[in-house]
Structures are given as structure tokens and as C-alpha cells.
Amino acid sequence: MRYVRCHIFYLLGTTLFVDKSTAYLHAKYLPLLQNFDQIGNYSWGSACTAHLYMSMCRASWYDCKEMDGPLDLLFAWA
Numbered sequence: 872m873r874y875v876r877c878h879i880f881y882l883l884g885t886t887l888f889v890d891k892s893t894a895y896l897h898a899k900y901l902p903l904l905q906n907f908d909q910i911g912n913y914s915w916g917s918a919c920t921a922h923l924y925m926s927m928c929r930a931s932w933y934d935c936k937e938m939d940g941p942l943d944l945l946f947a948w949a
Contacts, residue, residue: 876904887919890939919944 883903884896903913919941926940 872907876907879910880904886943887915887941888922889941 880896880900883900888897888900890897904910923940923944926938927945929935930938
């Protein structure tokens with residue numbers, strides 16, 4: 872069970888909620904794995920889409936040079 876939680880935590884930080892630094896995973900995702908039985912009931916798609924829209928909003932700033940976020944989702948939609 873511990874390895875499954877570690878793998879899900881890795882997927883959250885590197886695939887679904889990506890940021891520009893790939894060196895670490897943010898600890899804000901740890902409480903999501905606390906109640907392991909409820910993980911399937913979370914709305915991961917809407918959270919991922921909201922994160923993508925927030926990243927696109929930040930990318931529209933005049934001083935932004937890169938975009939982060941789940942770009943695979945954006946490519947699939949396009």
C-alpha cells in the first residue's frame with residue numbers, strides 16, 4: 872500500500888499537476904492520499920482542467936516565458 876501511495880504521489884506531481892521545476896513534488900498533494908479509499912471519488916479531471924486553465928492564464932502575462940501545467944491534456948484537446 873505504501874508503494875501505491877508513493878506512485879500516485881509521483882503521478883500527481885509529474886503528470887497531472889506539473890509545474891516548471893521537475894526537481895521536487897509539492898507536499899500540498901499529501902493530504903489527498905490520506906484517505907486512500909476515497910481517491911477514486913475525487914474529481915481528478917476537473918482539478919486537472921482547472922490547473923491547466925490557471926497555467927494558461929499565467930502564460931498570458933507579458934513577462935512569462937514558459938508555460939507549465941498538464942500540457943498533454945491541452946495537446947489532446949487541440
